[in-house]
Amino acid sequence: MTEYKLPYGNRNLTFTIPDRFSVDTLTPETLQPITDIDSVMTQAFANPLGKFKLTDFKGAKSVGIAINDKTRPIPKPNPLPSLLGTLKTLGFPNEAITLFIGSGTHTPMTSSELYGILEPEIISDYDIIVHDCDHTPMADLGMTSYQTPVKINQAYYDCDLKITVGNIEPHHFMGFSGGVKTAAIGLAGRETISVNHAMLIKDHTQSGLFHTNPMRQDLEEIGQKAGIHFCLGTILDEDKHIIQFLFGDPTSVMNTAIPTVKRTFGVSTPKPYDLVIASPGGHPKDINFYQGQKGLTHAARITKDDGWVILLAACPEGSGSESYEKYVKSAGSHDAILTEFNDGFFQIGPHKAFQIAREAVRVNIVLVSDIPPAQVKGWKITPSKPELLDPLIQWITDRFKPDARIAILPGSTRTMTEVKQND
Numbered sequence: 001m002t003e004y005k006l007p008y009g010n011r012n013l014t015f016t017i018p019d020r021f022s023v024d025t026l027t028p029e030t031l032q033p034i035t036d037i038d039s040v041m042t043q044a045f046a047n048p049l050g051k052f053k054l055t056d057f058k059g060a061k062s063v064g065i066a067i068n069d070k071t072r073p074i075p076k077p078n079p080l081p082s083l084l085g086t087l088k089t090l091g092f093p094n095e096a097i098t099l100f101i102g103s104g105t106h107t108p109m110t111s112s113e114l115y116g117i118l119e120p121e122i123i124s125d126y127d128i129i130v131h132d133c134d135h136t137p138m139a140d141l142g143m144t145s146y147q148t149p150v151k152i153n154q155a156y157y158d159c160d161l162k163i164t165v166g167n168i169e170p171h172h173f174m175g176f177s178g179g180v181k182t183a184a185i186g187l188a189g190r191e192t193i194s195v196n197h198a199m200l201i202k203d204h205t206q207s208g209l210f211h212t213n214p215m216r217q218d219l220e221e222i223g224q225k226a227g228i229h230f231c232l233g234t235i236l237d238e239d240k241h242i243i244q245f246l247f248g249d250p251t252s253v254m255n256t257a258i259p260t261v262k263r264t265f266g267v268s269t270p271k272p273y274d275l276v277i278a279s280p281g282g283h284p285k286d287i288n289f290y291q292g293q294k295g296l297t298h299a300a301r302i303t304k305d306d307g308w309v310i311l312l313a314a315c316p317e318g319s320g321s322e323s324y325e326k327y328v329k330s331a332g333s334h335d336a337i338l339t340e341f342n343d344g345f346f347q348i349g350p351h352k353a354f355q356i357a358r359e360a361v362r363v364n365i366v367l368v369s370d371i372p373p374a375q376v377k378g379w380k381i382t383p384s385k386p387e388l389l390d391p392l393i394q395w396i397t398d399r400f401k402p403d404a405r406i407a408i409l410p411g412s413t414r415t416m417t418e419v420k421q422n423d
Helices: 037-046 080-089 110-114 120-125 189-199 214-226 250-265 294-301 321-330 334-342 351-360 371-377 386-397
Strands: 001-008 011-017 020-024 063-068 098-104 126-131 138-143 151-152 161-167 230-236 242-250 266-269 273-278 304-314 363-368 382-384 405-409 416-419
Touching: 001 020, 001 273, 001 304, 011 386, 020 273, 037 080, 063 080, 063 110, 080 161, 110 120, 110 382, 138 214, 151 214, 151 351, 189 214, 189 334, 189 351, 214 242, 230 250, 242 250, 250 266, 273 294, 273 386, 294 304, 294 351, 294 416, 304 386, 321 351, 334 351, 351 363, 363 386, 371 382, 382 386
Parallel strands: 020 405, 063 098, 063 161, 098 126, 161 230, 266 416, 273 304, 273 405, 304 363, 363 382
Antiparallel strands: 001 011, 138 151, 230 242
């Protein structure tokens, strides 16, 4: 028996696999973190990608910085203090700068939770607005060419200089995270997010696609209408250290980052696996099932029909979506969910049930989590507990033929997998 370990919440889960099976561990390319990160950030702020510089906005009276909420990893080091220091050097007083917490449709963070993502001195020295997609006043910016109504946080839109901060990595249906997404979704109204995400059923809404992904291109239009000037983008390694740092206009940042993301996080295999054991990547990627589910897509993509996916996601905050739970419990089956969405139904929260159903009709899914098993069963998913992982793997592999193939995905949320025949 060979021992393996995968991230699970704030710890690792250890398990064994019989040596008679072929096991592949699929991980992104290993790149060294930037050692002189302070110098790199200073240079990036002084010489942004694109045609504009921060000095072009010295006359701005207000600055809005959109940052992610607690569901996203915080880079090591966090580049926000460096950005704030640069703005101060350029003459922007603290009172001219507002930080906007991009909640999207997530439950807005409480004041006490802010200390989990921001330094105390930042909380005390700057105005902070936690976005609420249902109650925050919105600017109505018309429609995109995809007929998405654009409603964006009014206070952010009113800022003379608008910046977003986010990590750039594969996103299971948006193509890539980062760029304008922190504001275009994080600071949007529920209607905007719902109409944009309803494109989930369209072709090309998948990881690794940008220019041909209708949902992502709709997002870019939302960012343009919101008037976002600069994006700060970081590409992180498995330990959240920065391997590439970018700053500039949204288009330039994404066009520069995407080749690195594809090269770093793309992994191919010549044929699918009988069993894939996957972790979204630990906290905060498995803070709840709403986030942890993102690790399922890349795992299922390389799993054979009627194969197995074991998803290790601690989910200390449960499902993360009451609307998802209510919908999936009342749905008749995974097939019924697919039929309803393909017939035109769409709602944020329940859309997670659609994503899961697409995989569940083809592969067997087991969720290993801290969630009570009865609750997981209500979501039409097979539950298991961390302490039962070894017996679970034994039970599954006892049914395999000797030539069965097994894959381990330590960071499945950000590992872009594909089955690709060798030339």
